[in-house]
Amino acid sequence: MTVDLRSDTVTRPTTAMREAMLRAPLGDDVFGEDPSVNALEERLAAMFGHEAALFCPSGTMTNQIAINVHTRPGDEVICEEGAHVYRYEGGGTMANSGCSVKFVPADRGRFSAEAVAAAVNDPANPHLPRTRLVVVENTCNRGGGAIWPIAAIRGIRTVCDAQGLALHMDGARIFNAITADGTGPRDWGALFHSISICLSKGLGAPVGSVLTGTAAFIHEARRVRKRFGGGMRQAGILAAAGLHALDHHVERLAEDHARACRIGEALQHHPAVEQLLPVTTNIIIYTLRAGKSAAAHVEALGSVGVKCYAIGPQQVRMVTHLDVDDTGIDHVLQQLQRIGP
Numbered sequence: 452m453t454v455d456l457r458s459d460t461v462t463r464p465t466t467a468m469r470e471a472m473l474r475a476p477l478g479d480d481v482f483g484e485d486p487s488v489n490a491l492e493e494r495l496a497a498m499f500g501h502e503a504a505l506f507c508p509s510g511t512m513t514n515q516i517a518i519n520v521h522t523r524p525g526d527e528v529i530c531e532e533g534a535h536v537y538r539y540e541g542g543g544t545m546a547n548s549g550c551s552v553k554f555v556p557a558d559r560g561r562f563s564a565e566a567v568a569a570a571v572n573d574p575a576n577p578h579l580p581r582t583r584l585v586v587v588e589n590t591c592n593r594g595g596g597a598i599w600p601i602a603a604i605r606g607i608r609t610v611c612d613a614q615g616l617a618l619h620m621d622g623a624r625i626f627n628a629i630t631a632d633g634t635g636p637r638d639w640g641a642l643f644h645s646i647s648i649c650l651s652k653g654l655g656a657p658v659g660s661v662l663t664g665t666a667a668f669i670h671e672a673r674r675v676r677k678r679f680g681g682g683m684r685q686a687g688i689l690a691a692a693g694l695h696a697l698d699h700h701v702e703r704l705a706e707d708h709a710r711a712c713r714i715g716e717a718l719q720h721h722p723a724v725e726q727l728l729p730v731t732t733n734i735i736i737y738t739l740r741a742g743k744s745a746a747a748h749v750e751a752l753g754s755v756g757v758k759c760y761a762i763g764p765q766q767v768r769m770v771t772h773l774d775v776d777d778t779g780i781d782h783v784l785q786q787l788q789r790i791g792p
């Protein structure tokens with residue numbers, strides 16, 4: 452048996468999802484004529500209380516388009532060091548939009564309004580890049596799937612309003628946050644100028660992310676998507692998977708969280724583990740004891756059918772998802788026990 456916990460992106464579409472894709476009404480989305488894409492965009496915009504939305508091939512593209520629309524070359528973007536937009540998007544913030552990045556100190560990916568206020572450059576000083584955008588990741592991937600308290604976002608939005616900054620959420624896993632903390636999409640939509648929502652992570656669609664915002668923002672985002680090569684034609688075949696995921700795969704995220712907790716409980720007392728980040732959604736991150744290598748640990752688990760990911764010399768990540776059931780978790784726990792210290 453092999454249980455793949457490297458990422459929640461490894462899921463394959465279910466039979467029901469494939470059937471929904473097969474039935475999808477299609478058109479040319481670059482002409483705005485794909486009914487399934489239009490339905491998905493309208494649905495997510497309405498859910499989050501935003502005016503409009505844009506379907507894109509990836510979360511990297513929705514983030515990069517948002518950064519591009521919110522900024523001008525020479526501007527500065529505030530985020531934290533582990534943020535996907537900085538660390539894992541191929542230098543896109545700098546290359547695509549010509550922006551510098553300023554890090555703020557964070558606790559498991561979450562930072563304070565005070566930290567943002569302190570990081571804003573004086574707009575009257577011509578030596579300094581103009582601070583223009585704050586990016587928040589929710590849930591925080593490198594923070595072990597940590598959820599932002601909504602009150603913290605309110606504080607950051609107040610600073611953004613006072614300083615004339617845009618606030619973007621990389622909500623690749625926003626539905627994990629919503630499922631776990633009982634907030635609603637509109638609670639988050641009310642606080643952000645734009646949100647990137649991934650369909651191909653916990654929601655189990657094969658492809659796709661949606662960017663939401665005002666009608667004017669999405670109008671401009673559509674131009675940038677074209678420039679980035681992200682305009683797709685009969686994309687409704689993919690949007691249908693997203694619509695199916697919204698109908699059938701949101702509430703079940705709670706099962707992924709419960710399974711992640713089971714793994715967390717086993718790791719808490721595991722002799723090889725020095726520190727485990729609190730497990731609150733579907734991501735588990737732990738640090739091995741001194742002298743232990745994450746690469747060797749990942750290889751040892753891989754050889755007994757548990758695939759996971761080394762995210763640092765001693766740090767390991769596991770992610771639960773739609774394609775891992777309780778039997779799979781039983782296997783993971785058995786193998787963790789077996790590999791010992």
Ligand SMILES: Cc1ncc(COP(=O)(O)O)c(C=O)c1O
Nearest residue numbers: 509510511512535588592621623
């Ligand atoms: C937090 C976060 N943001 C954005 C992305 C980018 O998504 P994609 O792989 O669709 O480009 C990922 C992907 O894993 C992610 O974890």
